[in-house]
Amino acid sequence: xQCSQGYGQVKPNVPSPNVHRxxxxxxxxxxxxxxxxxxxRFQRVRQDHARETAEDYAEMVLELGGGGHVAVRPADxxxxxxxxxxxxxxxxxxxxxxxxxxxxxxxxxRLSPKGRRLGEHARDRHQLVVAFLESLGVPxxxxxxxxxxxxxxxxxxxxxxxxxxxxxxxxS
Numbered sequence: 282x283q284c285s286q287g288y289g290q291v292k293p294n295v296p297s298p299n300v301h302r303x304x305x306x307x308x309x310x311x312x313x314x315x316x317x318x319x320x321x322r323f324q325r326v327r328q329d330h331a332r333e334t335a336e337d338y339a340e341m342v343l344e345l346g347g348g349g350h351v352a353v354r355p356a357d358x359x360x361x362x363x364x365x366x367x368x369x370x371x372x373x374x375x376x377x378x379x380x381x382x383x384x385x386x387x388x389x390x391r392l393s394p395k396g397r398r399l400g401e402h403a404r405d406r407h408q409l410v411v412a413f414l415e416s417l418g419v420p421x422x423x424x425x426x427x428x429x430x431x432x433x434x435x436x437x438x439x440x441x442x443x444x445x446x447x448x449x450x451x452x453s
Contacts (some may be wrong), residue, residue: 333433335381337362338372339400340407342382342392349397352389406440407432413443416450 341361345353359369373390376382381396392400410432414424435443 329433331375334372335376335379336399336403336433338376339381339392339396340403342390343397343400343404346391349392349400352385352387352391354389358390403432406435409440409443409447410435412447416447 338358341358342353343349345351345357345361355369355373356366359366362369373382373384376396377384380393381399383391383393385391407428410428411421411424414427414431415421419427
């Protein structure tokens with residue numbers, strides 16, 4: 282089948298064989314009443330961006346480090362994320378203070394147990410969103426790009442519905 286947006290051939294919708302496990306991977310979040318003043322909304326956005334950055338870094342360290350078994354160099358992380366070396370070093374300082382990563386004697390980056398959990402959760406959420414978008418007929422290249430934004434902002438309820446949709450689609 283040809284993509285209407287000029288991306289070439291589109292693979293038919295084939296749900297991931299591991300879709301059923303996504304229901305167990307969705308993080309249950311408690312919704313807190315937040316300060317909805319202007320300052321409160323801006324603070325929430327800053328916190329959300331910091332969480333998104335931490336998730337992206339943890340997911341990338343997990344990927345580049347072969348599942349966390351190999352230390353990752355800051356330069357490799359900068360190249361993979363498409364940011365400057367200085368940006369990576371500043372982010373790494375924050376992630377070290379947060380207990381998400383550690384640096385070894387050669388300045389290699391490794392995930393802490395907390396960071397591994399964060400990276401695995403981000404990776405699983407990303408795979409769920411990609412699988413969902415592909416099940417709707419979105420070409421894989423576009424689904425992967427779109428999932429980068431959606432994965433951080435979709436609520437637990439939305440992710441549960443995506444997983445349930447894929448589960449029923451797999452059964453049919």
